[in-house]
Amino acid sequence: MLKYILKRLGYILVALFVIVTITFFLMRIAPGSPFASEKSLPPEIEKAMNAEYGLDNPWYIQYKDYLISTAQFDFGQSMKYKDRSTNDMIAESFPVSLTLGVEAMLLAVGLGVLIGVVTALYHNKFPDYLGTTIAVLGISVPSFILAGLLQYFVGLKAGWLPISGWNGFAYSILPALSIAITHMGFIAKLTRSSMLEQNHSEYVKMARAKGLGKWTTVFKHTLRNALLPVVTYLGPLFAGVITGSFIVEQIFAIPGLGKYFVTSITNRDYTVIMGTTVFYSIILLLGVLIVDILYGFIDPRIKLKGAKKS
Amino acid sequence: MAETILEVKNLKINFKTYAGLVHAVRGVNFDLKQGETLAIVGESGSGKSVTSNALMKLIPQPPGIYADGQILFEGRDLIPLTEKQMSKIRGNDIAMIFQDPMTALNPTMKVGKQITEVILKHNKNTSRAEAKKRAIELLDEVGIPYPEQRFSQYPHEFSGGMRQRVVIAIALAAEPKLLIADEPTTALDVTIQAQIIELMKKIQKERNTSIIFITHDLGVVANVADRVAVMYAGQIVEYGTVNEIFYNPKHPYTWGLLGSMPDLDNNADELLRTIPGSPPDLTNPPKGDAFAARNEFAMQIDYEEEPPMFQVSPTHFAKTWLLHPDAPKVELPEAVAKRIKGYLGEEVEQYV
Numbered sequence: 001m002l003k004y005i006l007k008r009l010g011y012i013l014v015a016l017f018v019i020v021t022i023t024f025f026l027m028r029i030a031p032g033s034p035f036a037s038e039k040s041l042p043p044e045i046e047k048a049m050n051a052e053y054g055l056d057n058p059w060y061i062q063y064k065d066y067l068i069s070t071a072q073f074d075f076g077q078s079m080k081y082k083d084r085s086t087n088d089m090i091a092e093s094f095p096v097s098l099t100l101g102v103e104a105m106l107l108a109v110g111l112g113v114l115i116g117v118v119t120a121l122y123h124n125k126f127p128d129y130l131g132t133t134i135a136v137l138g139i140s141v142p143s144f145i146l147a148g149l150l151q152y153f154v155g156l157k158a159g160w161l162p163i164s165g166w167n168g169f170a171y172s173i174l175p176a177l178s179i180a181i182t183h184m185g186f187i188a189k190l191t192r193s194s195m196l197e198q199n200h201s202e203y204v205k206m207a208r209a210k211g212l213g214k215w216t217t218v219f220k221h222t223l224r225n226a227l228l229p230v231v232t233y234l235g236p237l238f239a240g241v242i243t244g245s246f247i248v249e250q251i252f253a254i255p256g257l258g259k260y261f262v263t264s265i266t267n268r269d270y271t272v273i274m275g276t277t278v279f280y281s282i283i284l285l286l287g288v289l290i291v292d293i294l295y296g297f298i299d300p301r302i303k304l305k306g307a308k309k310s
Numbered sequence: 311m312a313e314t315i316l317e318v319k320n321l322k323i324n325f326k327t328y329a330g331l332v333h334a335v336r337g338v339n340f341d342l343k344q345g346e347t348l349a350i351v352g353e354s355g356s357g358k359s360v361t362s363n364a365l366m367k368l369i370p371q372p373p374g375i376y377a378d379g380q381i382l383f384e385g386r387d388l389i390p391l392t393e394k395q396m397s398k399i400r401g402n403d404i405a406m407i408f409q410d411p412m413t414a415l416n417p418t419m420k421v422g423k424q425i426t427e428v429i430l431k432h433n434k435n436t437s438r439a440e441a442k443k444r445a446i447e448l449l450d451e452v453g454i455p456y457p458e459q460r461f462s463q464y465p466h467e468f469s470g471g472m473r474q475r476v477v478i479a480i481a482l483a484a485e486p487k488l489l490i491a492d493e494p495t496t497a498l499d500v501t502i503q504a505q506i507i508e509l510m511k512k513i514q515k516e517r518n519t520s521i522i523f524i525t526h527d528l529g530v531v532a533n534v535a536d537r538v539a540v541m542y543a544g545q546i547v548e549y550g551t552v553n554e555i556f557y558n559p560k561h562p563y564t565w566g567l568l569g570s571m572p573d574l575d576n577n578a579d580e581l582l583r584t585i586p587g588s589p590p591d592l593t594n595p596p597k598g599d600a601f602a603a604r605n606e607f608a609m610q611i612d613y614e615e616e617p618p619m620f621q622v623s624p625t626h627f628a629k630t631w632l633l634h635p636d637a638p639k640v641e642l643p644e645a646v647a648k649r650i651k652g653y654l655g656e657e658v659e660q661y662v
Contacts, residue, residue, distance in 0.1 A: 202413040209366055209408075210428045210480065211401035214393070220427070224418045299418055300464045 005293070012285045019281045020070055020274070024063055027270055034079035034268045053079060053270075066274065075275035080267045086275035089260060094279075096166060097249070097256035101242030103176035108183035108237070113230065115184070116191020117218060120226075123196060131188065138185030147178040147251045164253040175252040179245050183237055187230055194226040201225075227298060235291035239284035312343040315487055315520055316365070321379035323357075323364050326372055330593040334360045336544035337379070342488070345518040349531040349552075351567065352541035355589050358524045361541070362490045365522070366404055367396050383488070402432040405486035409493040411473035415465035421476050422461035425449070428483040448479040452509060471502035478509065485517070492524045507534055528571050532556060537625070540564050543590055543600035549619075550626035557650055559642075560620075560628035562605045569645045583645050599631065607632060607640050 035041055035049050050056045053076075054065060069076060075086035112135075119131035154174060155163035162171050198204060199222065207217040244258030257276070264272035295302045323335040335357045342348050350358045363369050365381055367388060381388040383403065388396070408414035416424060425445040429436055436444075442461070449457035452475040465473055474494065481489060491510065495503040511534060514521055523534055531538055531552065538555040540548040540563065548561040559565055566585035587604040590596050596603065602612035611617075611631050620633035632640055642650075 202408050202410060203416040205368060206406075206408055206414045206477075206480070207416070208368060209400055209406040211397045211399070211431055211484075212427070213397055221416050221419065225416070301417055301466045 005289070008289050008292070012282075012289065015285055016278065016281055020067065020278060021063075023274060023277045024066055027268075027273055028059060030268070032268045034270060053077075070274065070278060075278070076271040078269055078272050080264075080269045080272070086271050089272065090257065090275060090279055093244070093255055093257040093260065096254060097244030097258060098242050100172055100176055100179070100249075100254065100256060101238075101244065103172055104179035104183070104241050105234075105238060107176055107180035108187055108241075109230075109234070111180070112184040112187025113191050113223075113227075115188035116195060116230075117223065119188065119192045120195030120199065121214065121218065123199075132192070135185040135188040135192075138181040139189070140185075141181070143178045143182055143245065144247050144251060146181055147175070147248055150174045150178060151251070164251070166252075166254045171252075171254075175248050175254060178248050178251075179241060183241070186233065190229050190233060191226060194229050195222060198222045198226045224298060228295065231291055231294050231298065235287040236284065238290075239280065239287040243280050243283060312345055314341050315344050315384055316342040316522075317380075317382040318361075318365070319380040319382065321361065321364065321381065322377040323360055323369065324375045324377045326375065327593075333592045333595050334544055335364065336592075336595065338541075338544075338546055340539055340546060340549065342520050342522065344487070344520055345514065346536045347514065347521040347523055347534055349523045349525060349535035349538045350541055351525060351528060351531055351538060353526060353567075353589065355592075356541040357544040357592075358526075358541050359492055360544075362406075362492050362522060362524050365488075365490060366400055366406060367391070368400075368406075398432075401428050401486070402484045403486055404488045404490065405481035405484065407474075407477055407481050407489065407491040407494045410497045411470055411477050412497065414477050415473055417465055420462050420464055421449075421468070422446075424476070425480050425483050428480055432484040445479070445483070448482060449476070451513075452476070452479045452482070453505075454479075470498055471505060474498060474502070474506055475509065478506075478513070482513065482517075486519065488520045488522070489514075490522045490524070493526070494523075495525070495527070495530060503530070510534065528567060540567065543595065544592055545600065545629065547601065547630070548628040550622070550628075554623065554626040558622070558626070559646070560622055560626070560633060561601075561630045562607050562632065563601050564628075565643055565646045566604075568649055569643060571649070583643075599629075601630075609637065 033050075033055070034053075035046055041049070047056070054062060057065070073087070078084045078086055078089065081089075115131045115135060119128045119135075122128045151163050151174065154160050161174055163174075165171055195218075204217060204222055207221045212220070243261075244256040246258040246262045248254075249256040249258040260272055261276050261280075263269075264276060318338055318340050321335055321338045322333070325332040325334055338357075338361055340348065350361065352358045360369065364374075364376070365383075365388070369376075376389050379389070383399070388399070391399075415421070422442065422445050425448060426438070426441040429441040429444050430438070433441075446457045446461055449460055454460050454472060454475050460468075465476070468476065474497075478494075489510075494510070495506055498506060507530060510521065513519065521534075523531070525531060535552045537551050538549070539546045540555065540561065542563050548555065548559065548564045550558075555564060556568070559568060563585070566583070569583040570585060572582055585604055590600050590603065596613075597616075598614050599605070599608070599612040599617055602608040605612065609631055617629050617631045617634075619627045619629050621627055622633065631637055641647075
């Protein structure tokens with residue numbers, strides 16, 4: 001097990017190196033510079049700025065510098081925001097996105113699996129139609145529309161929850177819901193089809209023949225076998241959701257990480273692009289690794305390669 | 311005479327499909343005494359599995375419909391019972407052995423737990439430790455070596471034959487009075503088949519359990535059954551003791567089944583006999599005798615009126631017009647006669 005994890009961590013490093021390299025060259029290919037704006041700078045000042053950030057060096061020197069500072073997890077100063085280091089920006093905004101993301105995950109997984117199980121159990125009956133409709137609506141209504149509707153009806157009209165801002169748990173409910181609903185729909189559909197597939201298998205019939213009740217059969221037998229596809233979906237979902245959603249964070253005025261992904265690119269803020277990309281990649285790769293380890297726990301037939309045979 | 315534990319009366323089961331109502335079981339009657347083995351034989355689609363699942367009320371409703379009839383288990387009709395009442399009977403009084411041991415066990419649950427689950431469900435006062443002890447005894451009883459270690463392994467660590475033994479151990483866990491074995495040997499290879507059949511015979515002898523044995527393998531039937539019911543198109547067409555069915559078959563379908571069984575005396579260049587045609591579509595069961603279209607001895611009346619059950623002996627019944635006093639005498643087809651003579655030659659002392 002430990003050997004397997006170490007091996008996978010090694011692969012993660014290789015993957016990170018590739019990602020850093022590709023990002024670096026893509027950044028350079030894109031036209032423009034961090035200092036380009038409507039008001040053109042005097043050439044002397046631009047030259048001085050380029051020298052300050054090392055942008056006047058040939059590309060291979062810059063690449064080498066990048067690799068070294070990335071390896072030290074020091075992504076340097078933002079080129080756009082004065083006196084702000086990329087690390088500070090991430091450290092400041094990531095906890096916000098993380099809280100929001102974990103809440104959204106719990107909502108999406110909890111509700112999604114529940115709806116999936118109910119719809120599968122009552123296949124082709126009213127609860128199935130109702131649950132499937134909710135799931136499809138969840139998938140097809142974009143999060144910004146939902147966010148707006150929630151703000152208007154729950155926040156403004158009913159006044160139950162704050163409309164926007166970030167001041168404690170109550171503020172996180174609406175944005176978490178807006179993020180969660182789409183994923184909930186996906187998880188519900190995944191769980192439903194997977195449960196239906198399992199319901200046709202003999203061991204479920206066998207469980208019923210043992211005299212187990214409907215729900216006991218689901219929770220003790222079917223669900224664990226049906227969850228594999230859902231777990232597969234969870235890795236990327238986890239990475240995507242905890243690193244913040246640009247749109248939802250904008251709508252609810254939440255100081256999360258999401259906006260930096262977008263603004264850093266339009267700003268050509270090289271250091272921030274690099275920092276956020278590497279950060280996102282690390283979380284995604286770790287998420288996938290955790291999912292792979294979870295597989296082994298859920299289904300004993302999946303043996304982790306390199307894991308010691310018991 | 312042993313006590314009758316199961317009596318099925320005029321059982322009719324339909325399935326609602328897009329193509330229409332399928333009459334899968336069309337008025338089946340049989341009974342079962344304590345400690346007796348009844349084999350239900352027939353080709354695929356004859357309704358034998360539906361009948362066996364119906365006895366435990368494992369037919370999903372919808373699409374299944376219990377259209378008519380009674381299933382009297384120890385004198386109590388199972389059909390009107392609720393799911394909750396049925397769950398006390400399933401596994402406890404009636405247990406089932408499934409066809410494919412590769413899929414009948416939950417792949418993500420330890421084998422031991424799949425056994426103790428049944429024990430704990432049906433014996434409220436049993437502790438976990440007692441249940442575990444019982445489960446290990448059961449594993450030992452069905453012939454699994456190292457039961458203590460095997461107890462905490464997963465199904466994928468067992469071979470096919472071993473898994474079927476586990477399935478049998480699960481079926482026996484709550485000491486059922488009736489065991490329904492739905493083609494328990496079909497998915498196994500021949501040497502393992504023999505072992506499993508021996509195991510089931512041993513269990514029956516020790517526990518005096520009644521067994522309903524669903525199969526299409528006549529060799530297995532001859533080996534295990536006390537009585538045989540031959541099913542065709544959702545009905546029982548011939549019904550009798552194992553000797554009556556094998557040595558004195560009366561229904562042309564039974565002739566066909568016996569004749570199509572290969573044996574060591576077959577010549578290399580002799581073609582295996584088959585029953586021509588295929589079973590009728592049960593969305594529209596044919597008028598008259600369902601077997602008429604495939605029957606070389608069919609008479610005019612077979613296409614017009616359904617034959618009743620004719621009594622051949624106190625225990626032997628067959629549903630064919632050939633047994634009517636006015637019917638012409640039909641000679642047993644040569645291949646079948648030869649086959650029976652073959653059996654008689656081998657086991658003549660036993661039969662006489």
